């Protein structure tokens with residue numbers, strides 16, 4: 001029987017490697033001596049030791065070029081949650097992930113690490129210190145969440161000892177840090193438009209926000225510990241800062257750090273949620289005529305007004321995970337990295 005020659009285990013590919021998390025992951029992998037192929041729909045930077053392949057992950061032939069001689073694939077590409085485009089989420093997160101799995105098989109890849117999301121269990125009500133065995137959301141709050149659930153299932157079901165192909169899903173929550181295009185920019189935009197005066201609910205709700213370097217650390221541990229017969233095979237793992245914080249304290253620290261005022265006045269959660277739902281409906285109906293992008297979407301209001309924090313005990317036990325950057329330091333580094341978003345800049 002002909003033996004298949006295995007690619008070097010220091011060769012990996014990052015699908016979505018031009019994005020926020022993907023680029024931080026690529027930089028860390030290069031530091032650790034990996035040869036990295038980035039596959040993304042756009043190229044945003046150059047880095048020694050990294051080869052870029054521009055293409056759509058739904059295109060298997062384009063993917064196969066990038067996966068040549070690769071043993072580990074990190075899949076961290078997704079349309080932005082704010083796009084709220086059902087067909088796009090279905091095409092990229094579900095059909096595209098099937099294509100990624102198929103391409104991994106054809107290229108002889110051994111390990112696939114998916115960036116999933118802790119929000120796969122979030123339905124808009126409180127989640128306190130949840131473990132990974134909490135069932136997926138039965139009524140996902142948006143298309144992003146709906147397709148992240150399907151995507152995670154596809155990847156975990158593809159794990160196969162017979163095929164020598166091992167898969168794992170990392171579930172981060174509320175990733176933030178330098179170059180994040182979402183959390184800090186959306187927050188500052190809302191503050192600049194005078195929309196950050198109010199606290200939704202009583203402000204006591206605890207949430208996980210996870211510094212990007214901790215998320216990267218979780219991904220690399222996962223890739224390096226994943227092998228046949230390891231408990232990591234076909235499992236999902238929460239990766240957080242392990243320091244739940246009051247949502248509104250976190251937002252206030254970022255805002256005040258950048259020179260804006262902290263929100264002060266309270267609004268009832270159900271009232272704001274109802275208005276957000278109504279605005280979403282109006283935007284949906286008007287979509288063929290005009291694109292309206294409300295700041296306060298039902299998902300954002302739900303995230304801002306409920307508890308949602310997750311236990312990462314499983315990651316600690318199975319892969320020795322511990323956050324490498326504590327929250328206080330992470331917030332300071334993040335604030336420092338956005339001089340252009342400071343008040344008056």
Ligand SMILES: NC(=O)C1=CN([C@@H]2O[C@H](COP(=O)(O)OP(=O)(O)OC[C@H]3O[C@@H](n4cnc5c(N)ncnc54)[C@H](OP(=O)(O)O)[C@@H]3O)[C@@H](O)[C@H]2O)C=CC1
Pocket residue numbers: 015016017018019020021022039040041042055056057058075076077078079080092096115116117118148171172173174175176181182
């Ligand atoms: N940010 C967060 O708080 C959290 C994120 N996640 C997950 O982490 C992952 C990374 O997120 P993040 O870094 O924030 O997102 P980004 O949007 O910054 O990065 C995703 C990258 O994937 C690219 N991409 C999108 N569609 C395709 C496609 N069809 N083919 C190839 N590349 C594509 C994007 O390009 P373009 O920008 O042009 O679309 C972008 O460069 C995602 O899977 C997300 O679901 C999970 C939990 C929390």
Ligand SMILES: CC(C)CCC[C@@H](C)[C@H]1CC[C@H]2C3=C(CC[C@]12C)[C@@]1(C)CCC(=O)C[C@@H]1CC3
Pocket residue numbers: 081116117118119173174175182183186187190295296299300301303304
């Ligand atoms: C306008 C304000 C009420 C809120 C501003 C901050 C928000 C933009 C962010 C607060 C929590 C974030 C979050 C995500 C995106 C950005 C926030 C809503 C995710 C939805 C990103 C994708 C995920 O997988 C889950 C994240 C949960 C937290």
